[in-house]
Amino acid sequence: MAFEPYVRTQMLDPKPAPVTSVGPAGWLKRNLFDGPGNSVLTLVTMVAIFLLLAHLLPWMFLSVWNADSLAECRQIIDETYGLDHSGACWAVIHDRFFQLVYGFYPSELYWRPNLTFVLMLVALAPVLFTHLPRKMMIFSALFPFIGAWLLWGGSIWTPLAALAGFALGGAAYRYGSAVNGILAIAAAVLVPVIWWIFLMGPIARGLHAVIPLGIEVVESNQFGGFMVSIVIGITAITLSLPLGIMLALGRQTNLFIVRAFSVGFIEFIRGVPLITLLFVASTLLNYFMPPGTNFDLVVRVIIMATLFSSAYIAEVIRGGLAALPKGQYEAADSLGLDYWQAQRLIIMPQALKIAIPGIVSTFIGLFKDTTLVSIIGILDPIGLSNAIRADNAWNGIYWELFVFIGFVFFIFCFSMSRYSMYLERKLNTGHR
Structure with a gap:
């Protein structure tokens, strides 16, 4: 008996993927119920999370936000939710948030750390994200001096004198590199250190005596x-x-x-x-x-x-x-x-x-x-x-x-x- 070979004359229509391999069901199977062992671990974890949240969520959300003391807070919780309920007393955060x-x-100077934080984000932006304009790096280099002056206050000449130390170090490296590379590195380190330790303070105080520019000092x-x-x-x-x-x-x-x-x-x-x-x-x-x-x-x-x-x-x-x-x-x-x-x-x-x-x-x-x-x-x-x-x-x-x-x-x-x-x-x- 002769058998005629089967020759496919047309493509079969694609069938939909199994329900258990795509969509939410597929994700659950791949990540949570992929085999008996994983299924048991998933169920045990879910029970543990449920028990934890059953105690944690009522404590967090059935709570008090406005009170002047812990005793008052507990009294409000007892009157509102019952004597057997132990809710959180977030009133302490509300009361001492600024502290x-x-x-x-000083509370009247809160604008200075707030401004410093905003400027810090601006200064970090070009460092963290390269698609921003590179010219912003100039502000990133200047921000440490601006931020320190805003937080501590005092004479404007102090951060300018500190910045001058880096300029002197760069100049020392530039002129020293023409003589010897090691000498240039040593000069670039020693010149700013000598400036900051021995010269910066007297010069900054002298400039402030001539042109007094500054803001209120805040001690650390x-x-x-x-x-x-x-x-x-x-x-x-x-x-x-x-x-x-x-x-x-x-x-x-x-x-x-x-x-x-x-x-x-x-x-x-x-x-x-x-x-x-x-x-x-x-x-x-x-x-x-x-x-x-x-x-x-x-x-x-x-x-x-x-x-x-x-x-x-x-x-x-x-x-x-x-x-x-x-x-x-x-x-x-x-x-x-x-x-x-x-x-x-x-x-x-x-x-x-x-x-x-x-x-x-x-x-x-x-x-x-x-x-x-x-x-x-x-x-x-x-x-x-x-x-x-x-x-x-x-x-x-x-x-x-x-x-x-x-x-x-x-x-x-x-x-x-x-x-x-x-x-x-x-x-x-x-x-x-």
Whole structure:
């Protein structure tokens, strides 16, 4: 018996995908119920979340926002929701909100930290988002001096004199590079330091005596709350990245003195707890300054936090440099690039791209570690929460303050994490 071969003469119409593989049902199957084990874990997790929310949501939302004391707050809760209900007393946040944000900063001068925060966002924008005009980077470079003057106040000549130190350092490097590269780097460091320590103060005071321009002075002991955490955290994060890059490069250089200093600095800082450095900043650092120098405590803490973070950033970046294949260095040499051109154009961009998760993790840890300053007498949100709870009106309140403080820190840290993910996606040049 002869069989005739089957020859297809037309295409079959496509059939719809199975209901369990597309849409919400498909997502549930892939992510929550993909097999017996995952299904059991999903159900157990859902029950745990339900039990947690069943207790947490009534406590959070069946609460009181307006009261003058914890006793009044509990009385309102008992009268409104019954004696067996324990609701949150958010009235403490309503009552002490400005103190938690600004500390003891004069209320009539709140516009200064508010303006500083807005200007900070403007200054960070061209650094974080490259599609913005590059000319905005000029304002980003000037903002630290503007922000410090707005927060601390005083003579306008002080930030201008501090800015002049960088100009003198640039001039020293320019003229010194014509003689010797190492001499130029040393001059670029020493000239600004000498200017800032010995000359800046007298010259700024002299100019202010001739042309008195300034705003009301606010001492750093009036700083507090989230304002001081943001000032210390953002400043230390901004300064520690370039310093960490220089330390990472210094650790890999062939120059013995530079390499030895970089290695010694990194290993010493990483071997000392941050709280120890903060105690050094609060007690010992003034002994190394000229007699009569009034070195602001917040500035001392910023310096120590920057040094601490830069050591960890250096190691993270060193890991990124070590992950690059040797061919990248050879490619830079084949193009005839010198050391700094190769680092700027080829090596460092790739190393930073690899190190982005570690860098952001270090920044997040540093921002959360700003709460340690309460131990040396700076009233950050944690320190203020202790002071608020010491008040007879709010004695005995705990969870509401810590939940609010944790929520605000979460917003900042989560924003940094999301920006890290955005930057990784933007710089992802690989093929998957």
